[in-house]
Amino acid sequence: MTPTRLPRPSLVVLISILVAALAVPWISPYDYYTPSWDELDLAPHLASGHLLGTDGLGRDLLVRLMWGCRISLLVALLASLTSLVIGVLWGVTAGYLGGRTDDLMMRAVDVLYSLPFIPFVIVLTVLFGRNILLLFIAIGAVSWLDIARIVRGQTLSLRHREFIEAARVGGMTSFSIITRHLIPNLIGIVLVYLTLTIPTVILIEALLSFLGLGAQAPLTSLGVMIADGAAQMQSRPLLLICPAVLLAVLVYCCNRIGDALRDASDRASG
Amino acid sequence: MLRYVLRRLVAAVPTMLVIITLAFALLHAAPGGPFDEGKEMIPEIKASIEKTYHLDEAVPLQYLRYLAQIARGDLGPSFQYRNTSVNELIAQGLPIDLTIGGLALLVALLVGLPLGVLAATQRGRWLDHLSMGISLLGISVPVLVIAPLLILVFAVTLQWLPAGDWGDGNPRNLVLPVLALSAPYIAYVARITRGSLVEVLQAPYIRTARAKGLPAHIILLRHAMKPTLLPLVSFLGPASIGVITGSIVIESVFGLPGIGRFFVNGAFNRDYTLVMGVTILYGGLIVLANLLADLCYAWLDPRVRLS
Numbered sequence: 066m067t068p069t070r071l072p073r074p075s076l077v078v079l080i081s082i083l084v085a086a087l088a089v090p091w092i093s094p095y096d097y098y099t100p101s102w103d104e105l106d107l108a109p110h111l112a113s114g115h116l117l118g119t120d121g122l123g124r125d126l127l128v129r130l131m132w133g134c135r136i137s138l139l140v141a142l143l144a145s146l147t148s149l150v151i152g153v154l155w156g157v158t159a160g161y162l163g164g165r166t167d168d169l170m171m172r173a174v175d176v177l178y179s180l181p182f183i184p185f186v187i188v189l190t191v192l193f194g195r196n197i198l199l200l201f202i203a204i205g206a207v208s209w210l211d212i213a214r215i216v217r218g219q220t221l222s223l224r225h226r227e228f229i230e231a232a233r234v235g236g237m238t239s240f241s242i243i244t245r246h247l248i249p250n251l252i253g254i255v256l257v258y259l260t261l262t263i264p265t266v267i268l269i270e271a272l273l274s275f276l277g278l279g280a281q282a283p284l285t286s287l288g289v290m291i292a293d294g295a296a297q298m299q300s301r302p303l304l305l306i307c308p309a310v311l312l313a314v315l316v317y318c319c320n321r322i323g324d325a326l327r328d329a330s331d332r333a334s335g
Numbered sequence: 336m337l338r339y340v341l342r343r344l345v346a347a348v349p350t351m352l353v354i355i356t357l358a359f360a361l362l363h364a365a366p367g368g369p370f371d372e373g374k375e376m377i378p379e380i381k382a383s384i385e386k387t388y389h390l391d392e393a394v395p396l397q398y399l400r401y402l403a404q405i406a407r408g409d410l411g412p413s414f415q416y417r418n419t420s421v422n423e424l425i426a427q428g429l430p431i432d433l434t435i436g437g438l439a440l441l442v443a444l445l446v447g448l449p450l451g452v453l454a455a456t457q458r459g460r461w462l463d464h465l466s467m468g469i470s471l472l473g474i475s476v477p478v479l480v481i482a483p484l485l486i487l488v489f490a491v492t493l494q495w496l497p498a499g500d501w502g503d504g505n506p507r508n509l510v511l512p513v514l515a516l517s518a519p520y521i522a523y524v525a526r527i528t529r530g531s532l533v534e535v536l537q538a539p540y541i542r543t544a545r546a547k548g549l550p551a552h553i554i555l556l557r558h559a560m561k562p563t564l565l566p567l568v569s570f571l572g573p574a575s576i577g578v579i580t581g582s583i584v585i586e587s588v589f590g591l592p593g594i595g596r597f598f599v600n601g602a603f604n605r606d607y608t609l610v611m612g613v614t615i616l617y618g619g620l621i622v623l624a625n626l627l628a629d630l631c632y633a634w635l636d637p638r639v640r641l642s
Binding site for chain 1: 349350357358361362364471472474475477479480483484487572576579580584587588598599602603605610613614617618621622625
């Protein structure tokens with residue numbers, strides 16, 4: 066996994082977006098929620114400091130974009146971690162225990178694969194309140210299937226290695242073998258798939274927010290901003306174009322990096 | 336063949352049962368009932384409404400009642416659209432979804448397949464890089480970005496096409512929704528086709544065909560195409576899930592009266608029966624698409640035995 070194989074431009078763009086999104090409360094004089102009644106619908110203007118103009122409530126567009134990114138990335142990260150925890154535990158347990166337990170657990174994964182899961186997430190978010198915290202748990206709870214499959218496959222190949230057998234002979238319990246020996250050896254592959262899960266989750270969050278089920282005003286996210294922008298694209302096309310392009314760029318960069326990491330780890334393992 | 340289809344359909348029953356049970360459990364675990372919000376209701380009226388819809392019974396009883404109802408093919412009355420059954424709502428919306436989803440998959444094949452073949456035969460040259468670059472872009476740009484941007488360009492700025500509305504299925508109204516929905520799938524189809532054809536072209540039997548002196552297009556069409564299509568067929572299952580998800584967005588952007596709209600509205604309004612009905616329908620469609628994909632696979636690849 067040499068870092069030179071990573072797509073540099075995507076990495077640079079992604080890191081810039083990350084830094085800007087993290088630093089926005091400190092570097093901008095504007096916030097994302099205070100309406101400013103004498104600065105409504107400004108066109109991009111350098112002198113006033115509204116680099117991309119303001120929206121219909123006089124809020125700075127660039128600042129809102131960065132806050133939108135913050136929320137999208139935060140939700141994506143937390144949801145991916147949730148799916149990672151569930152997926153790794155499920156996969157490693159199935160793979161290590163094997164036999165009938167493995168059959169049963171993987172059969173369950175197969176069944177869940179054919180669930181219409183976006184509709185389920187929509188139902189979940191509606192029913193349990195439009196709470197951003199619950200949102201990511203809901204997303205994470207339905208997107209762990211891929212990771213579980215991959216982890217199980219890896220565990221099957223690790224299970225008969227000498228160090229695992231040595232641990233078993235030494236009298237370690239299954240639980241400590243899993244937590245002390247198997248999971249640390251799975252971290253590499255799991256991190257690779259984490260980078261591929263993040264863009265998917267960003268898209269799911271955007272979709273839910275777009276439908277009005279995600280982040281609630283005044284909090285914003287890229288999906289919310291695209292929906293708002295679409296409603297007034299005739300008069301202010303910039304309000305649609307900016308968040309739409311930013312979301313596409315974000316997902317594109319994540320996909321490029323994830324693909325490159327996966328290729329590198331494929332090469333390393335085979 | 337027929338026995339295989341039947342067995343697969345029987346095997347789908349547990350999957351559907353899981354879907355139904357999950358949907359039912361979720362909706363009943365949720366705080367608040369469908370008639371809790373809105374204006375204050377006289378307790379007697381509320382009780383009578385709840386009695387009509389059997390909401391006053393124990394939950395297990397409601398579950399069994401619902402299962403029996405579904406077994407008869409009846410998804411029950413809608414809670415919000417009074418005097419309308421979920422079956423009627425689905426019958427209204429489904430043709431729209433099937434038209435748009437079917438057309439989108441067709442467009443994806445018609446555009447993506449040639450693009451992928453072109454890229455594979457021109458492997459490593461600029462046409463390959465160009466078409467693969469475009470398709471990576473297509474994968475990264477989600478439907479909810481493409482759809483409003485298409486409207487902005489073709490409906491608002493250029494005014495060539497209507498911005499939305501079903502318009503009784505007027506072809507002009509269909510162009511933008513179908514284009515927006517198919518865009519990511521054009522990209523996927525092109526990438527899968529390229530990857531698969533590149534591999535097939537390296538097979539010994541293709542070298543034999545070339546050695547026999549067959550012209551390139553005959554090799555491509557007669558010998559290479561069939562195995563190239565195999566991975567595409569298995570993509571049909573995931574693609575159908577994606578089209579369903581995408582159509583929820585498409586319908587809300589273009590204001591189309593399809594099932595996705597009913598679903599989102601129903602979810603907002605706690606229309607239990609509508610949401611459950613649509614979820615079950617989606618599950619059924621996915622199961623069907625997977626079965627269809629497996630059948631096509633076996634038909635294309637004689638090495639696969641249906642058993």
